[in-house]
Amino acid sequence: MPTIVFEREHKTLDVLPGTNLRKAALKSGIHLYSPSWRVFHANLRLGPLSFPCAADVVAIEGKGVNARTDEEEMLIAGRYLVKRKVTPDLRLACQVSVTGDIRVTTRPARAIDRAETKRAVQFALVIGFFSLAMLVTFALIALDLVSKL
Numbered sequence: 001m002p003t004i005v006f007e008r009e010h011k012t013l014d015v016l017p018g019t020n021l022r023k024a025a026l027k028s029g030i031h032l033y034s035p036s037w038r039v040f041h042a043n044l045r046l047g048p049l050s051f052p053c054a055a056d057v058v059a060i061e062g063k064g065v066n067a068r069t070d071e072e073e074m075l076i077a078g079r080y081l082v083k084r085k086v087t088p089d090l091r092l093a094c095q096v097s098v099t100g101d102i103r104v105t106t107r108p109a110r111a112i113d114r115a116e117t118k119r120a121v122q123f124a125l126v127i128g129f130f131s132l133a134m135l136v137t138f139a140l141i142a143l144d145l146v147s148k149l
Helices: 021-027 070-077 114-148
Strands: 002-008 011-014 045-047 049-050 059-060 091-092 102-107
Touching: 002 021, 021 102, 070 091
Parallel strands: 002 102
Antiparallel strands: 002 011, 045 049, 059 091, 059 102
16 A cells, blocks of 8 residues: 655555545645635636646655646646746645655745746736727727717
């Protein structure tokens, strides 16, 4: 049976092969989320809409897990303006199937990727400026139509 060692919590779990890391941790009372994210964690798939978990980032030592996907790597880096550096040991607990012995560090420190964050902020500014310009254009068209009535 695979063994999961949680470093910060000083707990050891014996699980069946193929067990989901998030479910095993939450079942044993281990918090994977920071206090602010405990309310908002979700892992939902509603038809074409998908709300994958992205707050349960853990650092894993050991080879007893499935491979990381590109989508998981993108979620670890961050979905919003602040982008973080992704190291090979970082994983999302909801995406990990345990197949062998591993050591897990919950809520690891993650460095901010300044270049990617700057690019994301610049993109958001361009989209914001374009949206504002379109809103002003539509407002002017609406005022012109109202004044002609």
